[in-house]
Amino acid sequence: MDDHDLELEKTRLISLALDFGFDEESAKKCLDRMVQLYGEDGRDFITVEHCGDDFLATLAESMQDTEEWDDLQAIESEACGTLNNLFDKDVLNSHEVDNDGNGRNYINVIDDSPEKHPNFMQLDSSSDSEDLDFGIRKEKNVKSTLSFTDWSSPVLNEGSSKTSSKSVDCRSSITQGSIPSVSHKKHCPRTSKVEHETLSYEVLQALDDFELANVVIFGNRTFRPLQHQACKAAVAKRDCFILMPTGGGKSLCYQLPATLQPGVTVVVSPLLSLIQDQIITLNLKYGIPATFLNSQQTASQAAAVLQELRKDKPSCKLLYVTPERIAGNLSFLEILKCLRRKGQLAGFVVDEAHCVSQWGHDFRPDYRGLGCLKQNFPDVPVMALTATATHSVREDIMKALRIPRALVLERSFDRPNLKYEVIGKTKEPLKQLGQLLMDRFKNQSGIVYCLSKSECAEVSKFLNEKCKIKTEYYHAGLAPRQRVAVQKKWHMGEVHIVCATIAFGMGIDKPDVRFVIHNTMSKSIESYYQESGRAGRDDHPAVCIALYQKKDFSRVVCMLRNGLKYKKESFKTAMTQAQKMQQYCELKADCRRQALLNHFGESFDQKACKYGSNPCDNCLKTSS
Ligand SMILES: Nc1ncnc2c1ncn2[C@@H]1O[C@H](COP(=O)(O)OP(=O)(O)OP(=O)(O)O)[C@@H](O)[C@H]1O
Numbered sequence: 199m200d201d202h203d204l205e206l207e208k209t210r211l212i213s214l215a216l217d218f219g220f221d222e223e224s225a226k227k228c229l230d231r232m233v234q235l236y237g238e239d240g241r242d243f244i245t246v247e248h249c250g251d252d253f254l255a256t257l258a259e260s261m262q263d264t265e266e267w268d269d270l271q272a273i274e275s276e277a278c279g280t281l282n283n284l285f286d287k288d289v290l291n292s293h294e295v296d297n298d299g300n301g302r303n304y305i306n307v308i309d310d311s312p313e314k315h316p317n318f319m320q321l322d323s324s325s326d327s328e329d330l331d332f333g334i335r336k337e338k339n340v341k342s343t344l345s346f347t348d349w350s351s352p353v354l355n356e357g358s359s360k361t362s363s364k365s366v367d368c369r370s371s372i373t374q375g376s377i378p379s380v381s382h383k384k385h386c387p388r389t390s391k392v393e394h395e396t397l398s399y400e401v402l403q404a405l406d407d408f409e410l411a412n413v414v415i416f417g418n419r420t421f422r423p424l425q426h427q428a429c430k431a432a433v434a435k436r437d438c439f440i441l442m443p444t445g446g447g448k449s450l451c452y453q454l455p456a457t458l459q460p461g462v463t464v465v466v467s468p469l470l471s472l473i474q475d476q477i478i479t480l481n482l483k484y485g486i487p488a489t490f491l492n493s494q495q496t497a498s499q500a501a502a503v504l505q506e507l508r509k510d511k512p513s514c515k516l517l518y519v520t521p522e523r524i525a526g527n528l529s530f531l532e533i534l535k536c537l538r539r540k541g542q543l544a545g546f547v548v549d550e551a552h553c554v555s556q557w558g559h560d561f562r563p564d565y566r567g568l569g570c571l572k573q574n575f576p577d578v579p580v581m582a583l584t585a586t587a588t589h590s591v592r593e594d595i596m597k598a599l600r601i602p603r604a605l606v607l608e609r610s611f612d613r614p615n616l617k618y619e620v621i622g623k624t625k626e627p628l629k630q631l632g633q634l635l636m637d638r639f640k641n642q643s644g645i646v647y648c649l650s651k652s653e654c655a656e657v658s659k660f661l662n663e664k665c666k667i668k669t670e671y672y673h674a675g676l677a678p679r680q681r682v683a684v685q686k687k688w689h690m691g692e693v694h695i696v697c698a699t700i701a702f703g704m705g706i707d708k709p710d711v712r713f714v715i716h717n718t719m720s721k722s723i724e725s726y727y728q729e730s731g732r733a734g735r736d737d738h739p740a741v742c743i744a745l746y747q748k749k750d751f752s753r754v755v756c757m758l759r760n761g762l763k764y765k766k767e768s769f770k771t772a773m774t775q776a777q778k779m780q781q782y783c784e785l786k787a788d789c790r791r792q793a794l795l796n797h798f799g800e801s802f803d804q805k806a807c808k809y810g811s812n813p814c815d816n817c818l819k820t821s822s
């Protein structure tokens with residue numbers, strides 16, 4: 199390469215750095231060092247194609263990294279502690295949850311029942327006024343009592359979706375009372391009217407087993423699209439791949455059939471914090487026996503679970519495991535084989551299935567090995583579920599899990615009630631954020647996502663002190679007690695806004711979140727879809743705003759570099775994903791909803807956004 203070409207390549211590399219939001223001076227310095235390092239012999243490799251990624255990585259490393267990136271591992275270890283506490287103290291059986299700061303979640307169970315049996319559930323039809331969206335509360339005025347005397351006795355015969363005689367004796371109980379009310383449903387606009395009505399005996403009689411269980415056990419009035427089909431497929435022992443939007447109700451697709459079928463359903467979930475939330479909800483809210491196994495458990499805790507699984511008819515209906523429990527774990531495989539022999543292995547569930555694929559946004563190597571399930575248990579059905587998968591990721595998942603002929607139940611990823619917007623940051627971005635909150639989101643519940651721990655604290659302080667907007671901040675570095683306190687205040691409406699890293703939100707299911715603002719762009723479209731998807735889970739309109747400036751992109755690169763260190767390939771993939779997010783932010787006229795959905799391989803007519811009830815900012819511009 200001659201001098202002229204080298205200068206040209208250097209200009210291209212500098213412009214690459216600028217595109218990624220780095221400043222020119224640092225980029226030039228870094229490039230000079232690199233050219234020196236490559237020497238005369240390496241000149242030919244000074245091109246964007248050859249060393250572009252290395253250049254950005256080195257540049258990211260050379261930046262004065264003043265930001266403290268969040269450590270999600272801390273939350274994971276803590277979730278393990280909480281789960282251990284729950285089972286150690288047998289609190290699930292006594293319906294009380296430790297609320298001394300060890301738990302990520304605040305649980306408040308008020309149980310007037312003299313009975314303390316885990317298989318016993320009381321539900322009420324009237325008092326849904328005092329609900330805790332986050333905590334779980336048993337209503338006081340119990341009208342109807344549904345007793346599930348033996349979870350291990352099947353409601354459904356294998357392979358059939360109907361039983362002649364119901365082994366759950368709830369129909370007769372229902373006639374005396376009415377149907378349970380469950381807190382979140384009163385926020386749902388489409389059904390809110392009927393939620394407060396009582397289902398008549400005739401209506402109940404007409405329901406099939408799945409519908410009845412949905413009403414009686416889960417307190418839902420109706421199924422959401424595809425839930426019914428998913429339940430039927432699971433009971434019919436079909437492999438199934440379920441694609442539904444964030445908050446679409448994927449859990450019910452496996453939890454309901456798991457409660458109706460004989461045996462144990464094994465659920466693989468990537469995070470202990472998610473497992474923790476599910477276990478608490480299942481045991482305390484729905485009264486469904488569920489337990490977990492993971493590598494951080496003490497030997498005696500694991501032994502207790504394994505002992506239960508060795509019984510002829512284990513009482514637990516769902517067993518949650520993290521993937522490393524399965525991949526290459528021969529003793530666990532033996533337990534599963536034993537369950538199978540006894541006819542007590544109902545099925546496998548792979549939740550957050552995008553983790554299987556390295557093309558997905560959250561690849562977990564241990565998920566990759568989950569194909570061993572189908573290999574060892576060809577006749578046990580596998581259900582995979584995700585809210586974020588492109589076409590190539592889907593194919594990759596089905597191949598890796600060895601379920602090529604799975605029934606694919608796919609719903610649009612579109613969240614019609616969410617309005618997507620991007621706002622360019624001004625020279626005073628914090629002031630701008632404060633103004634935005636005051637002008638548009640006064641007294642509304644929302645999240646302001648920040649990239650680092652320091653950003654959270656800084657943004658929250660500014661809003662509190664300079665704008666007089668009451669906020670709290672949240673990241674994994676806070677003491678557990680503080681984090682619980684913040685969550686509790688937010689859920690109770692004492693504080694409306696939390697400035698948080700992505701640590702806030704895992705497993706959170708608050709229905710009335712009216713806005714999610716990203717103070718710094720997300721690291722990928724998938725992450726953005728998940729994070730913004732925490733808005734409007736009650737189906738009411740909600741707004742998702744990304745505040746954007748090019749400079750922030752270099753911070754995302756620094757963070758990625760920091761997290762992935764020397765894993766060159768992953769860094770490269772991560773940067774490509776971040777670039778796509780940047781492109782989304784820089785769309786000038788194209789529909790943002792369409793861009794998001796196209797990313798997942800879904801074709802979407804822009805008109806549906808433009809003429810829909812919540813058009814994105816670009817569609818709104820072009821329609822006037
Ligand atoms: N049929 C239904 N009727 C009313 N509410 C429902 C129904 N199904 C699920 N829900 C509620 O919707 C909320 C979201 O459900 P769930 O957590 O299963 O979503 P998800 O699809 O797993 O979302 P994510 O992608 O964020 O994990 C929960 O509060 C759940 O109780």
Ligand SMILES: [Mg+2]
Pocket residue numbers: 448449
């Ligand atoms: Mg889920």
